[in-house]
Amino acid sequence: MLDPNKVKLAIAPIGWTNDDMPDLGGENTFEQCVSEMALAGFKGSEIGNKYPQDVNVLKHKLDVRGLQICNAWFSTLFTSEPYEVTIKNFIAHRDRLHALGAKVIGASEQGDSIQGKDINIFGSQKAVWTDEQWKLIAKGYNELGALAQEKGMTLTMHHHMGTGVQTAEEIDRFMDAVDPEKVFLLFDSGHLTFAGIDPLPILKKYIHRIRHIHLKDVRLPIRDQARKEGWSFLTAVRNGVFTVPGDGDVDFAPIFQVIEESGYEGWVVVEAEQDPAKANPFEYAQMARKYIREKTGL
Secondary structure (H helix, E strand, O other): OOOOOEEEEEEEEEEOOOOOOOOOOOOOOHHHHHHHHHOOOEEEOOOOOOEEEEHHHHHHHOOOOEEEEEEEEEEOOOOOOHHHHHHHHHHHHHHHHHOOOOOEEEEEEEEOOOOOOOOOOOOOOOOHHHHHHHHHHHHHHHHHHHHHHHOOOOOEEEEEOOOOOOOOOHHHHHHHHOOOOOEEEEEEEEHHHHOOOOOHHHHHHHHHHHEEEOOOOOHHHHHHHHHHHHHOOHHHOOOOOEEOOOOOOOHHHHHHHHHHHOOOOEEEEEEOOOOOOOOOHHHHHHHHHHHHHHHHOO
């Protein structure tokens, strides 16, 4: 069982409205999203594109529903834009999250990423960085980690399909390259499974350097179809490759066991982008909440 004094449960808004494909859930409002999160029994949320930009407005809307912002995606572009641009944008992002009370910043290097492009996600065009790019990214993430710590926050790298940190080897290389006191890992069960990687060894290896966790399930028959037919990442999402924990093929029991035995403190976040016209977000949020309560006691 997970200790509710250490582990808090959140859900991402991506099941209601998809930031990368705005037509998915375009009809769902911000108020509907956060109200249904709270009604389903979640205590935290990440930030979506419909969330109010004004910090005070957003904080009020969340406070009255008993919700807290736990993280928000940040794209670093060290390999495709001037270094200083990412630093400047990160500081603004950090300050907004800090004002909202968040303690974690989840980042992903999006230079040369194909996750949003109409390209075979299993093909040969995935981002692969040169040695010089690896050095630049490590330097950048170490600086961002220090900037996060200035506000008492923690920087995490989100390994992600279509990026230069997708495979187990790339995760290892990144974690070896950065300062372990400044940069941590965002563990995502869905992206590892999608990539054909058993998530459990990664979790065990890095659990003491993991500061944020995404609980995402995968429908393996659809993943296999995506590989066979050469789908893009977004096409796979549209076709239902992801779902909430307990509804797909990821074995979460040993994942929960490692989290429990490690003494992990922080957020675990249900993140399962689907087409809300096919997978009603409130119903799936309730499904996830019930499954996690039964399996972890949260």
